[in-house]
Amino acid sequence: MADLLLPLASAGHAAEVVTEGFKAWAPWLVLFIPLGVAFLVAAMPPLRKRGNAAAALAIAGVATGFILTTVLYFLPLLGGHGATYEAVVDWIVVGDVVIQFGSRLDSLALIMTMVVTGIGTAIFVYALGYMHGDPAMGRFYGKFSLFVFSMLGIVISPNFFQTFVFWELVGVSSYLLIGYYWKKHSAGEAAKKAFLTNRVGDFGFLLGILMVWTAVGEATGTLSFDFEVIRHAVFEEGYGASFFGSSWLAGLGAILVFCGCMGKSAQFPLHVWLPDAMEGPTPVSALMHAATMVAAGIYMMIRCFFVLQGSSWAPTVVAWLGGITAFIAATMAITQRDIKKVLAYSTLSQLGYMTMALGAGAYTAAMFHLTTHACFKALLFLCAGSVIHGCHHEQDMTHMGGLKSLMPSTYRTWMIGTVSLTAILPIAGWWSKDEILGSYVGNASIAGGPLLLILGLAVAGMTAFYMFRATHMTFSGSYRGHHPAHESPKVMTGPLWALAIASLFVGFIGIPDNTFGTAHTNIFEHLLHDWHVGESAHLHVWLAALSTVIAIGGALLARAIYAKSEGKDPLPAKLGGIWTLCNELWYVDRFYLWLVRTVQQGIANVCWWFERNVIIQGAINGLSQGTRASGEALRRAQSGRLGAYVTSFVVGAVIVLLVVLVQLQLR
Amino acid sequence: MNLLLLILLTPAIATAVLFAIPGQRVTWVRGVATLASSLVLVASLALAWGYHDAPVGRVAGAGTTAEHVYKHTMDVDWVPSLGLGFRLGVDGIGVAMVLLTAFIIFAGVIVSYTVQKRVKEYYINLMALVTGVFGVFVSLDLFFYYFFYELAVIPMFLLIGIWGSTTRTVDQQYATMKLVLMLSTGAVAALVGLLWLYTQGHTFDMVALEDVKLAVKDQMIWFPVVFLGFASLIPLWPLHSWSPAGHAAAPAAVSMLHAGVLMKLGAFGVLRVAMTYMPDAAAVYLPWVGILCCFNIVYGALVAIRHKDLKLIIGYSSSSHMGYVLLGLASITLVGFSGAVFLMFAHGIMTALAFSLIGWFYDQTHTRMVGDLGGLMKVMPFAGFCFIVAAMASAGLPGFANFVSELMVIIGAWQSDSLFTKIPAVLAVWGLVLTGVYLLRAVKDVWYGDMPERWKDLKDATRPIQKLPFIVLMGVLVWFGFRPQPMIDLAEDGVRPILTRIQEAEAAAAGAQTAATPHDEPAHAEGGR
Secondary structure, three states, X not given: OHHHHHHHHOOOOOOOEEOOOHHHHHHHHXXXXXXXXXXXXXXXXXXXXXXXXXXXXXXXXXXXXXHHHHHHHHHXXXXXXXXXXXXXXXXXXXXXXXXXEEEEEOHHHHHHHHHHHHHHHHXXXXXXXXXXXXXXXXXXHHHHHHHHHHHHHHHOOOEHHHHXXXXXXXXXXXXHHHOOOOOOHHHHHHHHHHHHHHHHHHXXXXXXXHHHHHHHHHHHOOOOOEHHHHHHXXXXXXXXXXXXXXXXXXXXXXXXXXXXXXXXXXXXXOOOHHHHHHHOOHHHXXXXXXXXXXXXXXXXXXXXXXXXXXXXOHHHHHHHHHHHHHHHHHHHHHOOOEHHHHHHXXXXXXXXXXXXXXXXXXXXXXXXXXHHHHHHHHHHHHHHHHHHHHOOOOOEHHHOOOHHHHOHHHHHHHHHHHHHHHOOOOOHHHHHHHHXXXXXXXXXXXXXXXXXXXXXXXXXXXXXXXXXXXXXXXXXXXXXXXXXXOOOOHHHHHHHHHHHHHHHHHHHHHOOOOOOOOOOOOHHHHHOOOXXXXXXXXXXXXXXXXXXXXXXXXXXXXXXXXXOOOOOOOHHHHHOHHHHHHHXXXXXXXXXXXXXXXXXXXXXXXXXXXXXHHHHHHHHHHHHHHHHHHHHHHHHHOOOOHXXXXXHHHHHHHHHHHXXXXXXXXX | OOHHHHHHHHHHHHHHHHHHOOOOOHHHHHHHHHHHHHHHHHHHHHHHHOOOOOOEEEEEOOOOOOOEEEEEEEEEEEEHHHOEEEEEEEOXXXXXXXXXXXXXXXXXXXXXXXXXXXXXXXXHHHHHHHHHHHHHHHEOEHHHHHHHHHHHXXXXXXXXXXXXXXXXXXXXXXXHHHHHHHHHHHHHHHHHHHHHHHHHHOOOEHHHHHOOOOOHHHHHHHHHHHHHHHHOOOOOOOOOOHHHHHHHHOOHXXXXXXXXXXXXXXXXXXXXXXXXXXXXXHHHHHHHHHHHHHHHHHXXXXXXXXXXXXXXXXXXXXXXHHHHHHHHHHHOOHHHHHHHHHHHHHHHHHHHHHHHHHHHHHHHHOOOEOOOOOOHHHOOHHHHHHHHHHHHHHOOOOOOHHHHHHHHHHHHHHHXXXXXXXXXXXXXXXXXXXXXXXXXXXXXXXHOOOOOHHHOOOOOOOOHHHHHHHHHHHHHHHHHHHOXXXXXXXXXXXHHHHHHHHHHHHHHHHHHHHHOOOOOOHHHHHHOO
């Protein structure tokens, strides 16, 4: 254990910490501008009713954040002048319990802020076209801004408590936006399901935070939620051993913290909410349920990676949960007919990859894949939105087809996204996914590591298969819809191209150092140097070649089956039971439904029976049977005249007074 | 003039003035009530605002570690030979509770503009009720404390009995009788305890009583009596069933006061009397309260899940949330105690908001069954927005005072070394999940989805005066959600001496335990933990 920690301990914070001046406090500005927008929209009906004005304000808000972060922090970081900017104040002080609020913008937070505000800006602009004509557009942008605020709160949070606060706020904005079309019964159900599933995850998360908090208190002598204090406790104060005297409990704490990630990043077994969340408007799916919010869990785990490192067995559990998620989600994606659902399961699967990276200790790889995935998955969702918009709110791929010529811009950008997600050289996804798979080569710290590597490769093949299946069903052949399809307006295709270009090039910032034999091609790792732990990413040529071959194989297979199928799916007949299993989502949702409807409701029924028959009927009514008679008398005494009441009240008060006085005199 | 006297007298005078107004002058009646409640609110805000800098009035336990400061005190002898006097004064807990009551009565008076039946008598009772409530929170004399306590119960009986309603789920008469009987039984138990306290100290002066050292043996007998007397009002499981039924039968403003304030009278009594005067017994018994409150939290939530009547849902939810207050008290930590007091405040405001909103549409629909409603967002978007806010606050989401206070309670319970509260803390976190289940279900069934045709003519709150109470209550929740420290400081000021006394008793018991050999003092050792 100790020798595992040693190299990590040396990965200390080399960056200088700035706590004063404008640059230290500017993250607060980035954080609170979107909240201000949300508040203005909520409080000013004229603004809420003029959708375009609210939209302009919201776009300006998120774009300001992007520009501020780029100019103030990102460009200097590229120029080699990176620092950690900190502005923290005491929020709640009760005795020795101190809870702080503020911002800590280090390289990790900076990259995430760039992702959130950058992709956010593109999607906010896109929504202008997508939501066009919606009478409640102002409300939409208000809630969307609230989300950006909540998300940034997690990103710049310096401590676990603040993370939890914004964690919940993100849950609220997700709830509100999934239920945006509240007249639809399914939207209401989906919103509720998302919220409650996350709540279950948060149950573990909060307990995990509390466990870590007390353990850090034991190790260092001060109670603190601060990430830096926890890092210090893990690496220098023997936190793992002093965890109530048990390293097993340290692992339990880490897994409980991971429960938060399991809920928010939809990892097995709490993955069930994410596909249903597609009930929300497509821009919401793109920004929240693909690019940023669902990645919050991964981000949080990277930020507190030392909690995971404090245990010997917890990383293995995390890795396997990630692997399982990646695999089962890919199998589910193959059976979907709804274009957004395909992408939703694909998101689950990719998040599974990131979780695998967390388990293997490849935190930089996880963050890299998070970044590239945010670009191309947001792009794919926006393309899907464009398709849905163009086909007049049709989401079923069997009613699409032939859109290649009808929607050329959408088709081209979709292809860029697909190739990137499929991870075919040399576009974004290839570099980042390969880093994750590479982290399993020769990694002995994970039990069953080689098996996970094989699982990961299988998922790569399936990814290619379901993406090209969707591509062919949507864009190849002839158009099968009922309404004439049309290309989307420029306000929508513009953001598509912006994200497409990002997807094309973002992979090049993470080329492993050994690729060309010269060092420092891995800019991403270099930027994250103060967060980078363990070995540098290494390009394994055999693995890269193998995964590419598998991906191309999957794509060709999909082409053979679907290129000329005209929306008909021959697979159900061929696969039989396996298809049913995948199409029924491995019966996980049904199992939960049974848990809620039968088990929970059953327990509630037992409680209510007890309440009715034992507490009310037995104890209380039994007691009151006797007094019931006097109650009847009292009721007759209610003449309905106030005078009578007042008289009786005064008489009663006097009697009480007398009784007390007499009793006292008797003493 | 003493600020507390002003707060106490204003509703009392309003009651008298209302008597003089002819019953058909409805506008005048409402005007007087509104004026009085506004004045009280302003005075209470002034009280809270200036509390930190106010001069020290009287001090209990002066010179000890558990110095208990009361401010704005007033001391008028009445029956000196009995040690009976009209004594007023507050510590931080009292200030928080006075402020809570002031907000709720202000909102309650305005919400009650919809009452059409015997308006004058309605407001007379409301004002008498609130006089009693204020009296309890500001009295420093056991006699008046009890007097005001009873004063609050009687108008409650009339308000529910006359202006309440019978529904499919709850019979009005039954609920009224049950409520009054339970309240009175609890009050009698408490009264016996109070009288015992008097026999020990020979004074009704609550400050002087703090300096009376009670024998540990006696405390062990009397603590349960006083505690259960007050706790039936909280309501502690299994003494809770009067409360949801009472809510369900009561008119809106009365539900607001009932859940918002009356329940807090119980918790206030537990803190102010049982725990303050009998710290040794508290140190022994409180951990067991940690077990009972689990039933409050989990069982209450599960029963709420089972219900379809909105008022019963919120009623059982109140019983569930008051379990958190009890858990905070059971933790015997500073953050737990402060959190409990803060939660009393936050829960009071939240639940008042929820009941006022249910009242708003119940007046029009005459049904509160979730199955009958649906899609109401279409016709009443403002009320729907407020209801979702109340649900979010109740479910413990950040941005609202409830979140901070509930987390403080959980942190406190977790921080305590005793497994008696650590395991309940885990259940309390699970309770947050269950709360989400029934509240989101209610929100979805009432506000989302298809709207039955018959509700298309329902009216939303549109005029500023209609919106005002909801906005005020939401504003308070959000304000203290973002800026909790002022309320925490108030709570901490009040609970610190009580906590110190209990902790010292705990330490003394532990010391006795280690000093005594096992066969010397087995009975006592078993009591300590």
